[in-house]
Amino acid sequence: MTEVEAEGRSSRRLAFLPRIPHLGLIVVLLALTAIFTARSPGFVSAFNLNAMGRSLAVDIVVGFSQMVVLAIGGMNLSVGAIGVCTVMFAGYAMQIFGLPVWVAFPLAIVLGAALGAVNGIAIVRSGVNAFIVTLATASIYFGAMLVITKAQPYNALPREVGLLGQLRIFGFISPALVVAIVTGAALAIFYRYAVGGREALAVGANPRAADMSGIRVNRVVVQAHALSGVLAAIAGLMVLVRAGAAMPAAAGDDWLLPSFLGPVIGGVALAGGAVSVLGTALGAALVTIIRSGLLVLDIGSFWLQLFLGLFLLAAVILQRSGDLRRWRLR
Amino acid sequence: MKTARRLFASEWMGLALIALLGAIALSALNGSFLTEFNVYVLLRSGCVTLLVAFAQMTVLATGQMNLSVGALGGLVAVLFGGMIEVLGIPLPVALVVALAIGAAGGWINGVLTTRTGISGFVITLATASIFTGINYGLTRAVPFYRMPPELVAFGDTHWGFVPALMLPLLVVAPLLALFFHRVPTGRRLLAIGGNPVAAALSGISADRMIVIAHVLSGTLVGTAALLSVAQLGSAQPLIGSDWLLLSFAAPIVGGTALTGGSVSILGATFAVLVIALIQNGMVLAKVDPYWVQFLLGALILLTVGLNRWRAVRLGGGA
Numbered sequence: 001m002t003e004v005e006a007e008g009r010s011s012r013r014l015a016f017l018p019r020i021p022h023l024g025l026i027v028v029l030l031a032l033t034a035i036f037t038a039r040s041p042g043f044v045s046a047f048n049l050n051a052m053g054r055s056l057a058v059d060i061v062v063g064f065s066q067m068v069v070l071a072i073g074g075m076n077l078s079v080g081a082i083g084v085c086t087v088m089f090a091g092y093a094m095q096i097f098g099l100p101v102w103v104a105f106p107l108a109i110v111l112g113a114a115l116g117a118v119n120g121i122a123i124v125r126s127g128v129n130a131f132i133v134t135l136a137t138a139s140i141y142f143g144a145m146l147v148i149t150k151a152q153p154y155n156a157l158p159r160e161v162g163l164l165g166q167l168r169i170f171g172f173i174s175p176a177l178v179v180a181i182v183t184g185a186a187l188a189i190f191y192r193y194a195v196g197g198r199e200a201l202a203v204g205a206n207p208r209a210a211d212m213s214g215i216r217v218n219r220v221v222v223q224a225h226a227l228s229g230v231l232a233a234i235a236g237l238m239v240l241v242r243a244g245a246a247m248p249a250a251a252g253d254d255w256l257l258p259s260f261l262g263p264v265i266g267g268v269a270l271a272g273g274a275v276s277v278l279g280t281a282l283g284a285a286l287v288t289i290i291r292s293g294l295l296v297l298d299i300g301s302f303w304l305q306l307f308l309g310l311f312l313l314a315a316v317i318l319q320r321s322g323d324l325r326r327w328r329l330r
Numbered sequence: 331m332k333t334a335r336r337l338f339a340s341e342w343m344g345l346a347l348i349a350l351l352g353a354i355a356l357s358a359l360n361g362s363f364l365t366e367f368n369v370y371v372l373l374r375s376g377c378v379t380l381l382v383a384f385a386q387m388t389v390l391a392t393g394q395m396n397l398s399v400g401a402l403g404g405l406v407a408v409l410f411g412g413m414i415e416v417l418g419i420p421l422p423v424a425l426v427v428a429l430a431i432g433a434a435g436g437w438i439n440g441v442l443t444t445r446t447g448i449s450g451f452v453i454t455l456a457t458a459s460i461f462t463g464i465n466y467g468l469t470r471a472v473p474f475y476r477m478p479p480e481l482v483a484f485g486d487t488h489w490g491f492v493p494a495l496m497l498p499l500l501v502v503a504p505l506l507a508l509f510f511h512r513v514p515t516g517r518r519l520l521a522i523g524g525n526p527v528a529a530a531l532s533g534i535s536a537d538r539m540i541v542i543a544h545v546l547s548g549t550l551v552g553t554a555a556l557l558s559v560a561q562l563g564s565a566q567p568l569i570g571s572d573w574l575l576l577s578f579a580a581p582i583v584g585g586t587a588l589t590g591g592s593v594s595i596l597g598a599t600f601a602v603l604v605i606a607l608i609q610n611g612m613v614l615a616k617v618d619p620y621w622v623q624f625l626l627g628a629l630i631l632l633t634v635g636l637n638r639w640r641a642v643r644l645g646g647g648a
Contacts, residue, residue, distance in 0.1 A: 132588060139623050142623055302467045312459065
């Protein structure tokens with residue numbers, strides 16, 4: 001829905017250009033890349049591209065994790081908490097129980113789905129909005145993780161974890177990025193063609209109408225939250241592989257802003273009913289490029305939060321003014 | 331039966347009972363609970379939390395929310411510290427400017443929310459990041475340690491079990507109650523939260539009320555930040571980093587409706603007392619401090635679940 005609107009908007013203003021969705025965002029991304037490269041050529045070195053690819057993969061999947069609940073008109077403040085829980089669970093399973101990677105990782109993803117489903121069930125059963133429920137469960141999940149692990153990292157993981165982390169495709173592409181792209185493609189197909197995806201969007205657009213058309217709204221809400229948990233787990237495992245260890249500081253609060261930045265900058269409405277997989281990925285790319293650019297320019301990570309906040313604000317205000325202009329044209 | 335039901339229906343009474351029972355249980359279980367020093371520590375720890383809860387409550391009253399309470403608190407704290415330590419501004423001036431910065435931060439939140447029509451959630455998520463960014467960018471996460479001795483002394487003073495830090499609250503809480511119950515602007519604020527359409531039809535400007543609520547919220551955040559500096563004896567950039575959950579926990583547990591239109595100052599006060607008792611009890615019982623976070627989240631879920639159950643029960647009975 002948003003993609004169609006965005007195309008209509010750009011075609012009206014810039015009729016001579018071919019219709020490219022998210023043109024503005026792509027221009028900003030290219031401009032930032034050009035600026036950072038001009039100031040510091042190391043920005044596009046194979047080393048930095050690889051580092052950026054790995055953090056881009058995490059940013060994209062974290063954004064997806066938020067996007068799938070925004071789609072139904074909800075939100076999930078516990079994305080980071082679920083991510084950390086799955087990281088620590090995987091670490092525990094491998095180091096304490098001695099489970100191999102190919103068992104521990106799927107189990108961690110199942111845990112993510114379960115924690116997400118708990119969010120969904122609590123929201124549906126209590127009738128309280130997703131904000132409060134996931135604010136509370138984030139605290140519960142994070143607290144439980146700290147109690148169980150005593151905030152100790154697990155760094156004696158199987159050798160395969162380290163090998164996974166060193167894997168490169170064509171010398172600089174991290175496999176995590178491939179996972180993110182495949183996940184994105186799957187989500188795009190899900191929301192465009194699958195019954196579950198269409199139902200989720202219908203619930204987000206108008207829950208009452210969806211209910212009257214025979215969609216089991218509560219089930220869709222629980223499913224969306226479980227999916228959000230799965231995606232948070234995938235992002236968590238990417239961080240685990242990158243670090244080569246399971247650390248309690250893997251995600252947590254740090255994921256809250258990026259999780260919203262990607263979808264919101266990419267044009268996903270907070271009100272629900274619309275998703276944009278490409279937009280979310282591009283929004284995540286903006287987060288990654290700003291973070292990496294500030295590092296390369298030696299501005300330091302202390303100012304990062306300021307820039308992320310300013311970009312979020314600028315993006316929502318620009319989108320808003322675009323909408324207003326469209327209203328006046330009618 | 332009727333009085334029982336009325337007690338059952340008023341949130342703060344139930345909380346006061348829970349707090350009382352909790353205090354009795356704790357003093358029975360642990361001899362060091364009722365010592366003068368422990369009660370002082372308990373009350374002192376609740377002061378900042380209560381102001382933060384009030385800051386969130388004023389915005390919740392209009393049906394909005396403020397995710398930037400902690401970020402703004404941290405910014406006010408370090409700017410105050412910078413004014414004292416780097417610029418050498420005298421304490422009274424710095425105090426007033428710090429409160430003005432809090433109010434200005436709130437004003438920015440309010441104006442951005444009303445002018446753009448974007449949800450307060452996204453706006454305050456963005457401004458929270460901006461405030462934190464300025465805080466860390468300026469301080470590089472290094473605290474200001476050389477605070478005025480009179481401020482630090484104020485943070486440590488206590489008469490028996492009553493901490494001096496409670497004094498600002500004894501002023502703020504009644505004023506806030508007066509504002510919401512007797513002052514026209516306060517009533518209008520609640521009207522906007524209760525029923526925006528009806529309020530707008532009766533000539534109340536929703537935008538103006540939302541801006542006022544945010545300015546008030548920012549000022550309360552500023553006060554909380556200054557009390558934090560006094561309590562800690564230094565201006566820490568990390569001040570406020572754990573306020574978000576607390577700011578929602580206390581009003582929600584205290585019976586402030588998330589949908590707007592109602593506030594409960596006594597409710598929030600007793601909720602903070604219950605939270606402080608939980609934290610204090612866990613310290614005395616030498617329980618893993620990590621449990622606090624778990625229990626806070628569980629407390630919120632329990633309350634909203636209980637409210638739901640009560641609404642169904644009372645609604646069905648009437």
